Amino acid sequence: MASYANQECFQSNDDHPMVLLHRLPSFNSPLKDILQPHFHLLDPADSPEPASSFLSCHAKSVRALICIYNTPLSAETLNLLPSLELIVATSAGVDHIDLEECRCRGIIMTNASTAFAEDAADHAVALLIDVCRRISTADRFVRGGLWPVKRDCPLGFKVGRKRVGIVGLGRIGLEVGKRLEAFGCSIAYNSRKKMPSVPFSYHANVLDLAEDSDALILCCSLTEQTHHIINKDVLEALGKEGVIINVGRGALIDEKVLVQFLLRGDTGGAGLDVFESEPDVPRELFELDNVVLSPHRAIFTSESLEALHQLVFTNLKAFFSNKPLQSVFQIE
Amino acid sequence: MESIGVLMTCPPPDPYLVEQLEKRFTLFKFHSIPDKAHFLNSNKASIRAVVGNASAGADAQLIHQLPNLEIVSSFSVGLDKIDLAKCRERGIRVTNTPDVLTDDVADLAIGLMLAVLRRLCQSDRYVRSVNSCMEGRLVSSSLAVPPFLQIDYYFLQVCVFVLLNIDEVITTLGYISKVNPDCSASLGTLGLRNGAKFAFSKSSWLNFTGKSVGIIGLGRIGLAIAKRAEAFSCPISYHTRTEKSDVKYKYYPSVVELAANCQILVVACALTEETRHIINREVINALGPKGVLINIGRGPHVDEPELVSALVEGRLGGAGLDVFQDEPNVPEELFGLENVVLLPHVGSGTMETRKEMADLVVGNLEAHFLNKPLLTPVL
Numbered sequence: 001m002a003s004y005a006n007q008e009c010f011q012s013n014d015d016h017p018m019v020l021l022h023r024l025p026s027f028n029s030p031l032k033d034i035l036q037p038h039f040h041l042l043d044p045a046d047s048p049e050p051a052s053s054f055l056s057c058h059a060k061s062v063r064a065l066i067c068i069y070n071t072p073l074s075a076e077t078l079n080l081l082p083s084l085e086l087i088v089a090t091s092a093g094v095d096h097i098d099l100e101e102c103r104c105r106g107i108i109m110t111n112a113s114t115a116f117a118e119d120a121a122d123h124a125v126a127l128l129i130d131v132c133r134r135i136s137t138a139d140r141f142v143r144g145g146l147w148p149v150k151r152d153c154p155l156g157f158k159v160g161r162k163r164v165g166i167v168g169l170g171r172i173g174l175e176v177g178k179r180l181e182a183f184g185c186s187i188a189y190n191s192r193k194k195m196p197s198v199p200f201s202y203h204a205n206v207l208d209l210a211e212d213s214d215a216l217i218l219c220c221s222l223t224e225q226t227h228h229i230i231n232k233d234v235l236e237a238l239g240k241e242g243v244i245i246n247v248g249r250g251a252l253i254d255e256k257v258l259v260q261f262l263l264r265g266d267t268g269g270a271g272l273d274v275f276e277s278e279p280d281v282p283r284e285l286f287e288l289d290n291v292v293l294s295p296h297r298a299i300f301t302s303e304s305l306e307a308l309h310q311l312v313f314t315n316l317k318a319f320f321s322n323k324p325l326q327s328v329f330q331i332e
Numbered sequence: 333m334e335s336i337g338v339l340m341t342c343p344p345p346d347p348y349l350v351e352q353l354e355k356r357f358t359l360f361k362f363h364s365i366p367d368k369a370h371f372l373n374s375n376k377a378s379i380r381a382v383v384g385n386a387s388a389g390a391d392a393q394l395i396h397q398l399p400n401l402e403i404v405s406s407f408s409v410g411l412d413k414i415d416l417a418k419c420r421e422r423g424i425r426v427t428n429t430p431d432v433l434t435d436d437v438a439d440l441a442i443g444l445m446l447a448v449l450r451r452l453c454q455s456d457r458y459v460r461s462v463n464s465c466m467e468g469r470l471v472s473s474s475l476a477v478p479p480f481l482q483i484d485y486y487f488l489q490v491c492v493f494v495l496l497n498i499d500e501v502i503t504t505l506g507y508i509s510k511v512n513p514d515c516s517a518s519l520g521t522l523g524l525r526n527g528a529k530f531a532f533s534k535s536s537w538l539n540f541t542g543k544s545v546g547i548i549g550l551g552r553i554g555l556a557i558a559k560r561a562e563a564f565s566c567p568i569s570y571h572t573r574t575e576k577s578d579v580k581y582k583y584y585p586s587v588v589e590l591a592a593n594c595q596i597l598v599v600a601c602a603l604t605e606e607t608r609h610i611i612n613r614e615v616i617n618a619l620g621p622k623g624v625l626i627n628i629g630r631g632p633h634v635d636e637p638e639l640v641s642a643l644v645e646g647r648l649g650g651a652g653l654d655v656f657q658d659e660p661n662v663p664e665e666l667f668g669l670e671n672v673v674l675l676p677h678v679g680s681g682t683m684e685t686r687k688e689m690a691d692l693v694v695g696n697l698e699a700h701f702l703n704k705p706l707l708t709p710v711l
Binding site for chain 2: 118119121122123125126127129130132133134135136138139140141142143147148151153155156157158159160161178179181182183184281286292293294295297300301302303304
């Protein structure tokens with residue numbers, strides 16, 4: 001462990017620019033070992049000093065910060081970093097970072113969307129097929145020894161003819177649309193802005209999208225505007241046979257309302273990778289065979305993590321060489 | 333047409349099909365008749381049609397016992413349960429249900445690939461079991477077990493593990509409750525020791541995007557699978573008896589070569605004498621410990637004991653199986669594996685498709701008895 005306490009402040013040099021690693025103590029990322037040969041890494045979590053005093057003493061000239069997973073990054077912490085110009089997030093979602101503060105200060109942010117988009121899209125499609133075709137249910141049926149006894153497993157529903165509505169047509173949403181088109185699904189979307197170059201039909205709001213869809217797939221960021229964007233009205237518009245898939249953030253859905261709709265049979269099914277109060281999952285869902293649950297792991301494949309590490313490294317190198325960055329998150 | 337006898341040789345596959353047949357014909361459900369020989373003797377004269385499916389059709393013996401049999405209408409696209417040579421000899425018409433189920437079977441093939449690679453079913457069991465365990469209630473893992481018997485097999489494992497390792501569990505879960513969890517990294521510690529079902533080591537989850545997919549049989553279903561896999565940027569290769577000139581995918585002249593050059597191998601061909609056990613030890617070894625086998629064809633396409641031992645020993649990376657050698661019996665050694673997904677032959681198992689298949693079966697029978705052209709004739 002470096003003896004940070006013995007040094008007043010750190011000077012970065014051109015060969016090894018200084019980068020601050022912002023993480024909860026228990027978040028150990030392989031990024032540290034990958035970046036150490038190339039950058040001068042400051043890691044307050046590794047120091048016995050309290051974080052605020054560490055930053056005050058040692059991080060005044062830090063221009064770049066890596067936020068590991070969803071370690072909260074508050075305005076208070078940002079205020080201790082007067083020279084900060086770049087935040088490299090290692091997740092696609094950035095709702096754990098004070099975006100308003102970043103916007104005011106003109107801090108550039110990059111996220112992990114380009115590294116994770118395909119993986120997250122695969123997970124969304126996997127959940128949709130599983131919910132419609134009852135794959136996990138049928139797997140339980142077989143493993144429970146029921147096939148010889150009961151003979152018939154309840155039928156599922158076609159994936160192919162579904163009208164799919166994508167909420168949030170960023171990188172992940174686009175990859176989802178591209179995949180589901182090949183299944184014969186018709187694709188529509190709602191996003192902050194209409195995208196004329198995209199071959200899917202645009203709806204100005206989520207309610208209209210839900211009216212016209214058999215399945216809604218949530219791929220948008222969690223912001224104040226999108227909090228509980230899936231509410232009672234939207235679920236009613238989606239209808240009794242509608243399916244909802246969430247690979248965004250739990251709080252995009254009013255979870256209590258969704259549970260009630262599912263229990264009453266007013267929603268056809270749900271595939272959920274995220275929940276409002278993780279790791280707690282509403283236990284009423286466990287009895288349902290038209291629901292598929294996964295523990296917030298849409299992007300934890302080894303390929304995605306390698307892609308993330310490569311993206312972080314490339315972006316840091318680019319930043320310090322004044323070259324263009326990838327996967328920039330537009331703060332609005 | 334009500335006096336026309338129709339013999340359903342398979343267990344009734346669909347209530348709508350049975351209802352439509354009973355409206356029009358005299359339907360005999362062969363499967364539930366105790367003394368089949370006596371029944372055939374007494375009723376053979378009136379039976380002019382057979383309806384079968386993937387589990388039972390019309391073999392030579394049955395055809396011989398039905399002197400007035402005119403048509404076999406199968407509630408499937410596969411014809412392996414029908415003695416086609418005998419039908420040809422007797423001038424018996426044969427129909428099946430092509431096209432209507434192509435999309436469903438292809439959708440399921442991709443669904444299986446995703447579920448196996450991403451450990452989707454295991455994750456779902458995990459979320460249901462761990463969360464229930466923490467609340468101290470029993471969870472049912474089955475559809476029809478009475479409440480007092482509803483004990484999840486995996487839940488029991490969790491309980492035992494938790495009780496034996498209570499300190500580590502409390503520490504780990506205490507940490508998790510403080511943060512929006514990187515669930516895999518933290519909860520992975522929960523089950524690593526004894527290979528319990530809750531060991532989520534990151535290396536076991538794989539992307540589907542970009543994986544090479546090898547398809548055995550490039551008919552309607554094989555092509556539909558290829559089209560979907562291409563949308564995930566998967567390179568496609570295939571094996572058929574002869575190379576297809578109008579297809580852009582890479583061809584391999586043998587199944588072993590195909591298996592050696594792909595990561596996911598899908599069986600999508602018809603079951604014939606030549607394709608029985610087309611997946612054998614040599615092919616399984618060529619596919620290897622990182623390879624995944626998907627079978628949406630027929631159980632006998634695969635040498636099942638070889639497959640089971642390869643999976644148990646880790647010589648094959650994973651399998652998604654919708655069909656088995658001796659349905660509805662599934663080798664129990666597979667039940668404990670996290671890298672397999674097991675389905676009860678539901679390739680065409682959607683409400684929409686089963687209705688379309690039933691309409692085709694009934695439509696073909698009606699057409700025949702009204703001397704009209706058959707809708708989907710094979711013979």
